[in-house]
Amino acid sequence: xxxxxIIALLTDFGLSDAYxxxxxGVMLAICPTAHLVDISHAVxxxxxxxxxxxxxxxxxxxPPDTIFLIVVDPGVGTAREPVAVQTNHGxxxxxxxxxxxxxxxxxKVQQTAILKNPAYRxxxxxxxxxxxxxxxxxxxxxxxxxxVDALGPALPAxxxxxxxxxxxxxxxxxxxxxxxxxxxxxxxxxGQLVWTTSDTLELDPQFGPRTSxxxxxxxxxxxxIGNQMLETIRMTYGDVxxxxxxxxxGSSGQLEIGMNQxxxxxxxxxxxxxxxxxxxxxGP
Numbered sequence: 001x002x003x004x005x006i007i008a009l010l011t012d013f014g015l016s017d018a019y020x021x022x023x024x025g026v027m028l029a030i031c032p033t034a035h036l037v038d039i040s041h042a043v044x045x046x047x048x049x050x051x052x053x054x055x056x057x058x059x060x061x062x063p064p065d066t067i068f069l070i071v072v073d074p075g076v077g078t079a080r081e082p083v084a085v086q087t088n089h090g091x092x093x094x095x096x097x098x099x100x101x102x103x104x105x106x107x108k109v110q111q112t113a114i115l116k117n118p119a120y121r122x123x124x125x126x127x128x129x130x131x132x133x134x135x136x137x138x139x140x141x142x143x144x145x146x147x148v149d150a151l152g153p154a155l156p157a158x159x160x161x162x163x164x165x166x167x168x169x170x171x172x173x174x175x176x177x178x179x180x181x182x183x184x185x186x187x188x189x190x191g192q193l194v195w196t197t198s199d200t201l202e203l204d205p206q207f208g209p210r211t212s213x214x215x216x217x218x219x220x221x222x223x224x225i226g227n228q229m230l231e232t233i234r235m236t237y238g239d240v241x242x243x244x245x246x247x248x249x250g251s252s253g254q255l256e257i258g259m260n261q262x263x264x265x266x267x268x269x270x271x272x273x274x275x276x277x278x279x280x281x282x283g284p
Contacts, residue, residue: 006066040054050272113151120137176189190254226269226274
């Protein structure tokens with residue numbers, strides 16, 4: 001561990017209630033030296049799939065001994081297990097509900113533990129706030145140097161969510177909306193995309209079918225979402241005038257639909273899970 005251990009928090013709790021602050025208080029009471037970092041507390045309530053994507057975009061930018069605390073837990077109080085997962089890029093403390101699905105292919109799992117040891121929970125655990133009573137104490141004790149296997153027995157297998165839609169055919173690519181950010185930018189499952197020239201992109205799928213070699217796309221491929229068709233994939237929001245929709249490659253390498261100085265999701269009335277399509281042949 002670093003001399004100052006890092007605990008990175010991802011929840012759907014928002015900031016209008018005391019939930020996040022209470023969790024931080026629990027952790028600091030156990031490990032006063034912990035450095036607490038907020039990834040986000042604005043995941044849509046109970047949206048495990050969105051949380052899995054947000055975690056994927058963030059985790060690799062943290063030091064490799066970070067403790068990630070993820071509490072997006074619609075099954076709180078049910079039979080789903082609270083777990084700690086030690087990997088070569090940090091320890092993940094989370095409900096076993098699939099929220100680690102998108103991260104797991106990018107790390108090496110070294111060991112797992114079900115958070116059953118009462119020594120590393122609060123004395124009385126409620127049925128509705130495991131973030132405070134189970135997950136936060138576990139993360140804080142890990143930050144003090146407690147080994148993962150002290151927290152409880154190993155979990156034979158972690159729950160996996162279905163992969164996002166990504167259908168790659170000769171004439172088209174169909175994906176789905178994975179996330180809508182604070183600005184209303186629509187992030188899709190179509191990626192990773194890398195510009196190879198100003199006119200072509202290379203698609204190496206992060207989700208769905210993995211190909212032996214990347215797929216070449218043209219900047220003039222047509223992108224369709226809802227009833228809107230966009231003729232060109234651009235490099236930046238500023239390549240179009242204010243108030244104009246555009247398709248582009250976002251910072252996570254995924255295909256995005258945005259609006260220069262506007263909210264694309266509101267303009268298109270788009271929701272997470274909606275279909276996005278790319279016609280693979282270049283336009284005129």
